[in-house]
Each structure stands twice: as C-alpha cells, then as structure tokens.
Amino acid sequence: MKYIILLLFIFIGSQSFSQEAGFQSTGFEDEVKNEVKVYPNPCKNDKVTIEFSSKEISEVRLTNIAGQQVLLKKYDFPLPKIQLRLNEVPNGIYLLQITTTDNKPTVKKLMISRN
Template sequence: MPPNLTYDPPAQPSYISGPACSPHCRDIEVDYFVPAVDKATSYEWDITGIYAAGVTWNGPYATVWSHHYGTATLWCRALNYGVPGPWQTKTIYIENCSRDSNSFGNQTKINKSGKLLTNIECNELQNEVRIYPNPASNIINISVPNSVNYSVVELINNQGETVKSIKSPNRKIVINTNDVSPGLYIIKLSSRNSILLEKVIISK
C-alpha cells in the first residue's frame, strides 16, 4: 500500500470582497468572493452573529442571505485536500431595506467574476437595461442589452418572496402583473456572472 499522504494547510485568503454599489439589504441575496489561494482545493464559508442568516458557496464565490438585519461576521477559509487553513473574516452590515422603498438604490450590480464594479459602471448599466413602465399596473417590460445574458428574471416582494420567476434568453421580457398585489417590488435579473436588482412599483 502507498504511504499516507499529508498536505500542508493553505494560506489564509487575503481578503473577502464587499458587495458592489449597494448596502447589503435584508432578504436580498448578496455575493462575495475571495481571491484564489495557492494550494487550495476547496473553500468553506460561514456566517455568524445574526439570526436566520445563511451562506451558500461554490468555491471562492459565496451568496449571503438573511431574514434579519444587523451586524454579522462572514468567514472563509481555504482547504488543501481537506486540510484547513486559517479563517479570513469580514464584518458586514445587513440593512432593513426590504421594507423601506427609500433604502433601495435604483439599481444594483453585483459581479461574481472577481471584479467589483464602480458606481460609474453601475450608472452605465442603468442606461442599458430598460424596465418600464414604472410604476406598472398590468405588465412590466424588460429590455436587456446584447452584452449581458440574463437567463432568469424574478419579481420579489417586500417580504423577500419570489412571486414571479421567468427563465428566458430573450432580450425583451414581459412580466404579467394582473395577479400581483400593489406595492414595492424588486426585479432581479440573474446571469452566470452577475445579478442586477432594480425596484419597481406596482399600482392598480
């Protein structure tokens, strides 16, 4: 039998990214990442310090969600064939903005590819994606640029619940809101590399 192999623990991730362009809002998923760590074969994430919160991840990329607001600690460490390295931590603040229409920015771009977007890039994206009419009554039209492939469109209410979900590769998407109650909603457009959030008001 071959001798047992032993592996050195990998280094600590140099940092955990912050969300781009927007505060972390309760009930809205926000993405983080860590730069690649030498010798890392996998990564592990955790969140502590806040009730009813969680984190899911795919390697160095993680998505944080919470049903409460306040200060939390986000954790990440690299592993080398199961041998863990030291934890890297980041203090994050989750705001109670899912119930406050004034707390949402008009639009949020969260990039999963390892590059945080600037406010200028967020403004450029706002000019490219059209969501109209706003306020809406019976339908919401969404027009996306050729440069971005959004595959899933969701309509999320102020409780954080998805009330409509559409999978479509089309550049023009229509959401029927005849059966949706009036109020403040979030349009969430998801692609492989990014998530776009924009608030919309439905009035009858």
C-alpha cells in the same frame, strides 16, 4: 410623514437586499443601470417590459419588500427583451432581479399600482 418613512424603508431595504444576495458594487454599475429599461414603471396594467441593450436575459425574479419571492421566470433561450404578465401580483413595491447570460444580476425597483 408616512411616505417619507416608506421611502427610507425601501431605500434601506434595497441596499441590504443587494448586500445579502451577494451583489458586489463595481465601477460599471452606472453603465449597467443605463443598459436596463423597465417600463412602464409604475406598472398600471398587467404587463411590464424589461429590455437590455447589450445583454440577454436568462432569469427574472420578483421579490416584495418583505423579501418574499413573488415570481420567478427562467428562460431556456435568453432574450434581450421580455414582457412579464403580472396578473396575480398585488399592488406594491417590488425588487426586480434580472440575471443575464453571463450570470451578472441587476436589481431594479418596480412599483405596481392598479387603480
């Protein structure tokens, strides 16, 4: 029962987070989601890779489910593929906001689970 409530909370929280942050729904949302790869997810070690197939990443922001910013990385020279070190980030569920060079944000869920 706890897991069902947690999943509902995550789903509702991610929807309200994207609306509060000013993200607008477009017809190309499914295309963008297919372009972005975040792996491994869940992250069991201290590294996660983010890869865009057709755009370059200029900023990555990691936010916990309470809405607190945990990590912010800005790239002066945008890259299509980056690897984040998450040594200082505790286990939990996070929202990963990826901004590309055309200032279009994409939000993905990321779970960190080191056992």
